[in-house]
Amino acid sequence: MKDITPKLINLFKQGYCAPQISRISKKIKEPSTTIHYNIKKLEKEGKIKSYKAVFDYKKIGEGHCTYILVNLLPSRYGSPEEAARDIAKDSRVESIDICTGDYELLVKLRTKDIDEYYEYIKTSVKKFGFAKTVSMTSLKQLKTEFVETED
Amino acid sequence: MKDITPKLINLFKQGYCAPQISRISKKIKEPSTTIHYNIKKLEKEGKIKSYKAVFDYKKIGEGHCTYILVNLLPSRYGSPEEAARDIAKDSRVESIDICTGDYELLVKLRTKDIDEYYEYIKTSVKKFGFAKTVSMTSLKQLKTEFVETED
DNA sequence: ATAAATAACTGAATAATATTCGATAAACAA
DNA sequence: TTGTTTATCGAATATTATTCAGTTATTTAT
Numbered sequence: 001m002k003d004i005t006p007k008l009i010n011l012f013k014q015g016y017c018a019p020q021i022s023r024i025s026k027k028i029k030e031p032s033t034t035i036h037y038n039i040k041k042l043e044k045e046g047k048i049k050s051y052k053a054v055f056d057y058k059k060i061g062e063g064h065c066t067y068i069l070v071n072l073l074p075s076r077y078g079s080p081e082e083a084a085r086d087i088a089k090d091s092r093v094e095s096i097d098i099c100t101g102d103y104e105l106l107v108k109l110r111t112k113d114i115d116e117y118y119e120y121i122k123t124s125v126k127k128f129g130f131a132k133t134v135s136m137t138s139l140k141q142l143k144t145e146f147v148e149t150e151d
Numbered sequence: 152m153k154d155i156t157p158k159l160i161n162l163f164k165q166g167y168c169a170p171q172i173s174r175i176s177k178k179i180k181e182p183s184t185t186i187h188y189n190i191k192k193l194e195k196e197g198k199i200k201s202y203k204a205v206f207d208y209k210k211i212g213e214g215h216c217t218y219i220l221v222n223l224l225p226s227r228y229g230s231p232e233e234a235a236r237d238i239a240k241d242s243r244v245e246s247i248d249i250c251t252g253d254y255e256l257l258v259k260l261r262t263k264d265i266d267e268y269y270e271y272i273k274t275s276v277k278k279f280g281f282a283k284t285v286s287m288t289s290l291k292q293l294k295t296e297f298v299e300t301e302d
Numbered sequence: 303a304t305a306a307a308t309a310a311c312t313g314a315a316t317a318a319t320a321t322t323c324g325a326t327a328a329a330c331a332a
Numbered sequence: 333t334t335g336t337t338t339a340t341c342g343a344a345t346a347t348t349a350t351t352c353a354g355t356t357a358t359t360t361a362t
Contacts (some may be wrong), residue, residue: 001310001357004189007179009198016175017168017202022319024167028158031341036321038155038339047160047210050200051168059198065217067250067257069287084293096294099218099287106218106287136220136250136257142235143246152328152339171346182312187350189310 009060012053019051062110064117065094065138069103076129079089080104083128103134155193160211164242172204177255205295213243213261216292217268220254220285227280254285258287274293 019039025032042048057063077083084096084105095108111117117137124130176183193199208214215299228234235247235256246259262268268288275281 002181002293004179004181004185005193008175008186008189008193010246011178012170012199015205016171016178016302018171018320019163019204020167020169020319021321022248024159024162027154027162030153030155032320033322033341034155034339035159037341038159041339042156042159045210046207046257049207053170053202054200056197064201065248067248081291081293083218084256084291088294093294095292097216097218097289098227098291098293099289101285101287103287119158132250136248136252136254138248138250138257140232140235140249141246142232143239143244144247169349171348172350183349184312184351185310188312191350192310 009053009055012055015050015052017051017053041063057110064111065141066109066111066117067136067138068105068107068109068121069134069136070107070130071103071104071132072105073129073131086130087098087124090120092116103132160204160206163206166201166203168202168204208261212263215262215264215268216245216289217260217262218287218289219256219258219260219272220287221256221258221281222254222283224280224282238275238279241271243267244278254283 021032021035021039025035028035039048055062057065065110072080072083077086080098084098087093087105087107088096092109092111093107094110095106097106098104099106109117111120114137121130121133121135125133172183172186172190176186179186206213223231223234228237229287231249235249235262238244238256238258239247243261244258245261248257250254250257260268260271262271265288272281272284272286276284
């Protein structure tokens with residue numbers, strides 16, 4: 001057996017999906033060629049960046065999700081943006097924002113479990129120069145799990 | 152001219168996309184029927200929930216993004232989950248998590264501009280019984296749930 | 303360890319879908 | 333107005349997904 005599942009998940013995180021023109025055509029009752037024309041236009045304008053899969057993260061072994069508010073040591077990087085670019089390289093970092101307020105960065109981290117999360121914090125404090133962090137672990141994600149099923 | 156664009160964006164937020172089996176087949180050099188079989192399996196297991204488009208939110212007029220940490224009035228709802236379900240109904244709420252820490256909810260809000268954001272806060276404090284909120288407006292998104300941002 | 307049952311893989315055929323093309327119509331600019 | 337660009341859309345073509353059936357691999361039961 002060749003376990004291609006991890007490869008598929010990885011590709012779907014990058015994209016490798018496409019719009020369903022004929023289904024959209026039926027839904028909004030316009031010719032499929034018109035739908036096609038309009039979608040290509042959205043893509044050319046850069047309004048649509050890609051198409052990707054939505055996962056049930058628990059089921060793919062990435063169930064632990066934590067939002068980390070970060071204060072950076074002023075000494076380590078020239079700017080929060082520079083730090084953020086470095087932090088973003090880790091594939092477990094799902095998103096990273098530079099924000100207003102008491103904390104410069106908001107890092108959304110997905111790990112297998114709390115142990116992997118703890119290990120991440122420990123190494124990152126050193127590696128990136130986190131001066132102070134506040135962690136908010138997600139107990140339940142309501143909106144990302146929402147998928148409409150009516151046709 | 153029939154402006155289909157808003158309809159398309161709305162549908163793409165729900166799904167209306169599909170995996171590109173033949174492209175994946177070429178990429179990882181496995182027969183397309185094998186790819187097909189494995190993807191269907193992932194779908195049946197619920198590991199993949201749907202396929203969606205990824206937008207450039209600035210370009211589609213949803214450029215203002217704020218993370219709102221929320222304390223709820225204990226009186227209004229029976230549980231934070233109940234409140235979250237109500238809050239999630241607003242299409243401008245991109246995600247909502249029930250979290251550990253000082254604030255029960257983390258709401259990710261996408262609006263056109265700061266004025267719409269302010270209007271949202273004003274009405275939500277009353278409507279959902281927000282006792283206390285802390286707002287972190289995203290100045291720059293280095294990485295989103297979906298794709299890395301290059302600009 | 304062996305047999306039976308189940309799950310996974312795959313090529314060939316078919317069904318469904320996207321894309322191209324050319325013609326028309328609508329919107330826009332000078 | 334007139335010319336120019338943008339948008340719509342049906343018919344033909346190209347590409348892609350899906351089904352099916354045979355095979356192999358893996359797991360389960362005896």
